[in-house]
Amino acid sequence: MSTDHRVEQARPSVPVSGRHATAVAHPNIALIKYWGKLDEQLVIPLVDSLSMTLDVFPTTTTVRLGPAIGTDTVTLNGMPAAGEQRRRVIAFLDLVRERAGSTEAADVETRNSVPTGAGLASSASGFAALAVAAAAAYGLDLDRTEMSRLARRGSASASRSLFDGFAICHAGRGSGDAADLSSYAEPVTVPEFDPAMVVAMVDRAPKAVSSRAAMRRTVETSPLYPAWAESSRADLAEIRIALERGDLEAVGEVAERNCLGMHATMLAARPAVRYLSAATLTVLDAVSDLRKSGVPAYATIDAGPNVKILCHRTDAAHVAETIRGSVPGLSTVTAGRGPGARLRPGVGE
Secondary structure (H helix, E strand, O other), X not given: OOHHHHHHHHOOOOOOOOOEEEEEEOOEEEEEOOOOEEEOOOOEEOOOEEEEEXXXXXXXXXXXXXXXXXXXXXXXXXXXXOHHHHHHHHHHHHHHHHHHOOOOOEEEEEEEOOOOOOOOOHHHHHHHHHHHHHHHHOOOOXXXXXXXXHHHHHOHHHHHHHOOOEEEEOOOOOOHHHHXXXXXXXXXXXXXXXXXXXXXXXXXXXXXXXXXHHHHHHHHHXXXXXXXXXXXXXXXXXXXXXXXXXXXXXXXXXXXXXXXXXXXXXXXXXXXXXXXXXXXXXXXXXXHHHHHOOOOEEXXXXXXXXXXXXXXXXXXXXXXXXXXXXXXXXXXXXXXXXXXXXXXXXXXX
């Protein structure tokens, strides 16, 4: 992929004069996790995070404006959105309208190809696509840093899905406007590292405890959280060096321990937050067995029971087959490095 193509994907801000816009974004999986907020209203992370955008599970979002639209409407996969899902989209549209100096209502249509709320980064792809489409429809001309800050207001992980391949989201420093300006995502150039990620679909159902509620509880009550946050800074420095070397084993080791440490902080919360199921633990055992047999494979898990396994592309089919055999009925999807969020052609009317 050329450098020019990367920049075009990372700055999906043109054209800007349309009455409607459609954007596509892919989920990203954090290798160094974001968990906990410095500021919940501004959605500013407490720790830096680093991720890999995938080439599977795209979200496609269209934002339409016009005099016939009297009030905001939101549909998700063909059904009217309700409750917290609708509230978050409307709040995001209000933020875009405020910046654009507009009061126009919008019709928002989103299609997810990944289960929503199951720990498979649907909020990352969802709000990245919404940010790109809404900014274009309302005529905002944003550079890629400004766009990442905007996407972050919907979901901190969404700021990373603006970029192809690997990206880092910087935690906020200070408070208020200073924290807002200091928290944004940017691409991490890793030209020689192109691994596979096998996604083990342990459970497609929405999780019982939302990420937002779980983060708050963990930060406020887990005695392990401060130590994990401090160790995560060291993990980030180590994994960046490993990425530059294209060292999958080193990348995987750091990613797996960072993930397991995050889940340990949740288990130590009062009361505990437990996303790991019995099937999750079985998959983790299978990943460990793969390494014992000489196959470099490393697990990472977000806020849910589903496991993602980092491995060499040449090993992906074997890893997927082994993982499927570890749990009856388990399905897998194999992903690679994916594209950043982008507008579809034909913006405007």
